[in-house]
Amino acid sequence: MKRLAGWMLSSPATLAVSLFLIIPVAATISATFTSPEGIFAPYNEFFSSGFQRAVLWRTFEVAAITTVISLVFGLLTAYVVSRCSPWMKSILIILAVFPLLTGVVVRSFAWLIILGRNGILNNSLEWLGVIERPMALLYTQTSVVVAMVYIFVPLMVLVLVGVLENIPDDLIDAASSLGASPTKTFIQIVLPLAVPGLIVGAVLVFTASFTSYATPHLLGGTRQMMMGTFLHQRAMVSFDWVSASTVAAIMVVVIVATVLVMTRIARRLNPMAS
Amino acid sequence: MSNRIHPLLILMTIVVYIFLLGPLIIIFGASVSDTTFLAFPPQGLTLHWYENIWEVSAFRRTIVTSLQVALLGTAIALLIGIPAAYALNRHRIQLPGWLSTLFILPILVPEIVIGFSLLRSVNVGLGIPVFYTLLIGHSLLVTPYVVRVVSASLASFDFSIEEAAISLGSHPVKTFFTIVLPNVRSGVIAAFILAFITSINDVSVSLFLTGPGISTLPIQILAHVEQFFDPTIASVSVLLMGLTITVMIIVERTLGLTIVAK
Numbered sequence: 001m002k003r004l005a006g007w008m009l010s011s012p013a014t015l016a017v018s019l020f021l022i023i024p025v026a027a028t029i030s031a032t033f034t035s036p037e038g039i040f041a042p043y044n045e046f047f048s049s050g051f052q053r054a055v056l057w058r059t060f061e062v063a064a065i066t067t068v069i070s071l072v073f074g075l076l077t078a079y080v081v082s083r084c085s086p087w088m089k090s091i092l093i094i095l096a097v098f099p100l101l102t103g104v105v106v107r108s109f110a111w112l113i114i115l116g117r118n119g120i121l122n123n124s125l126e127w128l129g130v131i132e133r134p135m136a137l138l139y140t141q142t143s144v145v146v147a148m149v150y151i152f153v154p155l156m157v158l159v160l161v162g163v164l165e166n167i168p169d170d171l172i173d174a175a176s177s178l179g180a181s182p183t184k185t186f187i188q189i190v191l192p193l194a195v196p197g198l199i200v201g202a203v204l205v206f207t208a209s210f211t212s213y214a215t216p217h218l219l220g221g222t223r224q225m226m227m228g229t230f231l232h233q234r235a236m237v238s239f240d241w242v243s244a245s246t247v248a249a250i251m252v253v254v255i256v257a258t259v260l261v262m263t264r265i266a267r268r269l270n271p272m273a274s
Numbered sequence: 275m276s277n278r279i280h281p282l283l284i285l286m287t288i289v290v291y292i293f294l295l296g297p298l299i300i301i302f303g304a305s306v307s308d309t310t311f312l313a314f315p316p317q318g319l320t321l322h323w324y325e326n327i328w329e330v331s332a333f334r335r336t337i338v339t340s341l342q343v344a345l346l347g348t349a350i351a352l353l354i355g356i357p358a359a360y361a362l363n364r365h366r367i368q369l370p371g372w373l374s375t376l377f378i379l380p381i382l383v384p385e386i387v388i389g390f391s392l393l394r395s396v397n398v399g400l401g402i403p404v405f406y407t408l409l410i411g412h413s414l415l416v417t418p419y420v421v422r423v424v425s426a427s428l429a430s431f432d433f434s435i436e437e438a439a440i441s442l443g444s445h446p447v448k449t450f451f452t453i454v455l456p457n458v459r460s461g462v463i464a465a466f467i468l469a470f471i472t473s474i475n476d477v478s479v480s481l482f483l484t485g486p487g488i489s490t491l492p493i494q495i496l497a498h499v500e501q502f503f504d505p506t507i508a509s510v511s512v513l514l515m516g517l518t519i520t521v522m523i524i525v526e527r528t529l530g531l532t533i534v535a536k
Contacts, residue, residue, distance in 0.1 A: 005361070005365060006361045006364070006365025006368045006369045007361075007368075007369070009357040009358065009360055009361035009365070010357065010358045010361040010362065010369065010373060012353070012354040012357065012358070013354040013355060013357070013358035013377060013417060013421065014358070014373065014376060016354055016410075016413070016414060016417065017376055017377065017379055017380065017414065017417070018376075020392065020396060020410050020411075020414050021379055021380060021383065021388060021391075021414055022379070023395065024388075024391035024392055024394065024395035024396060024399075025383055025387060025388065025391045027391065027394065027395050027399075028387065028390065028391040028394055028395075031394075073286075073290055076283060076286055076287070076290075077286070077287050077290045077291075079279075079283070080279055080283055080284060080286075080287040081287070083279055092291070094522070094526075095291060095294070095295065096294065097522070098295075098298075098518065098519070098522065099294050099295070099298065101471050101475075101518045101521070101522065102298065102475075102514065102515055102518050103474070103475030103477075103492055103514055104475065104477060104492075105475070105477055105492040105495050105496060106301065106475075106495075106511040106514055106515065107297065107298075109301070109495070109499065109507060109508075109511060110297030110298065110300055110301050110511075111297065112312075112499070112503075113297075113300055113301065113304055113312050113314055113508070114297060114300065116312070116503075118311070118313075120300065120314050150293065150294070150297065153290065153293075153294065154294060157290075182279070182280055183280075207384075210384075211384035211385065211386055211387075211478070212478075213386050213477055213478050213481060214477045214478075214492070214496065217496065218496070218499065228384075228386050228478070231386055231387075231390060232386070232481060232482075235390055235393070235482065236482070241394065244390060245390075245394075248384075248386075248387040248390055248391070251384050251386070251387055252383065252384065252387055255382070255383075255384055256382075259382065
């Protein structure tokens with residue numbers, strides 16, 4: 001009876017996830033292996049097209065650059081936030097939570113106003129006399145990366161504040177009273193202890209930016225196609241569902257591989273474990 | 275601030291926060307601009323673009339759909355997520371370890387893949403109408419948040435209280451509602467809010483699940499930007515931010531915001 005109770009209570013959620021996630025996603029992936037032209041034909045087609053390889057490579061590149069920049073700014077900001085007085089700390093956390101709870105569409109849209117042809121940046125540069133004609137800032141890889149960093153820095157800050165808060169103040173005081181400079185303390189004491197958090201943050205940001213849709217759609221357009229926008233284009237514009245499923249399958253493989261590899265690395269690098 | 279932090283680091287932090295909040299202020303400025311295109315700083319002040327939200331029927335319709343899907347979807351996620359979280363804590367030994375991983379799948383699998391797969395298998399494959407597929411997608415998407423947040427709450431609940439009530443003759447179901455649920459109330463509220471916000475802002479699942487007359491607000495914003503570059507989008511965005519601020523104030527008043535930061 002008791003054994004059954006656990007199963008019964010968890011069965012609605014289990015059933016929902018199985019029926020509406022596992023089976024549909026498995027069906028999408030298996031659809032790529034049933035092509036009449038051969039079992040791997042859709043993948044051959046994907047990787048033999050220079051354009052599609054470029055989309056995959058660009059997605060890797062944008063996600064990796066976004067992750068690295070977010071890590072640097074996220075870590076330094078989180079370090080300052082975690083060392084603030086409790087009052088200041090809660091204000092800074094609230095100010096980071098607010099953008100995080102504001103939708104991705106709204107936050108990406110803000111960069112259209114800033115980077116557009118008649119946007120704030122072009123207008124002010126023209127007014128200052130730095131440029132004579134508005135620059136084409138939108139629909140470039142840089143505009144996508146800038147907006148992505150903007151979207152993911154708050155997430156990184158919050159993840160890392162949680163980790164850095166747990167480093168006792170005494171440890172940092174001890175290091176500096178023994179003569180270590182602030183920089184040296186940061187690199188030799190804080191950084192190694194922050195590694196697990198850095199890995200969690202990196203995985204979250206990399207996977208989210210690799211699979212994002214709204215930001216590359218608004219700021220990259222068709223010129224800076226990424227895997228998310230490409231999947232949508234294949235499915236809803238070309239109505240080529242086998243090709244769209246192939247893109248989906250590649251995305252799932254990349255995400256699962258990233259998560260598995262990084263958790264393995266995290267376990268090995270965790271200084272608390274040794 | 276303590277003297278251990280280099281002034282340059284503090285300066286950088288200030289710059290990061292300006293970078294984080296500036297664009298949101300710019301949206302607000304653009305929403306009250308008296309121009310037919312998006313401009314900042316605003317040229318002349320008007321609330322016309324806020325009225326325009328209600329005049330564009332597509333916005334009116336999608337706001338209603340978004341609210342319906344978010345409220346119903348979150349309610350479904352609570353109905354299936356709370357018992358699952360309870361089972362994971364109370365009956366941990368009887369249940370296999372992979373079960374908790376299963377409930378995380380909706381945030382592990384790329385959202386856009388879930389959206390596309392629901393379109394293929396559920397909407398087209400099973401012939402379930404778009405609105406219900408949208409509802410299924412959103413319930414699924416927010417279930418992990420419910421399971422995780424309620425589980426965290428239950429982890430600090432002393433189940434011996436529940437056992438005491440049952441051994442004194444209280445029915446297990448009644449005990450759950452009178453003893454267990456009130457004790458994890460804050461977790462349930464936090465789960466509701468997190469799920470609601472996630473659903474309202476979702477793009478990647480809703481993207482594929484639009485039909486004649488059915489779409490969500492974020493998808494409508496994306497469609498509108500492509501055709502018109504007027505300040506209506508900015509005013510809708512401010513509306514969404516206002517919703518977020520309201521929710522944040524409610525959370526702060528009832529539970530304290532640190533719960534969301536976790």
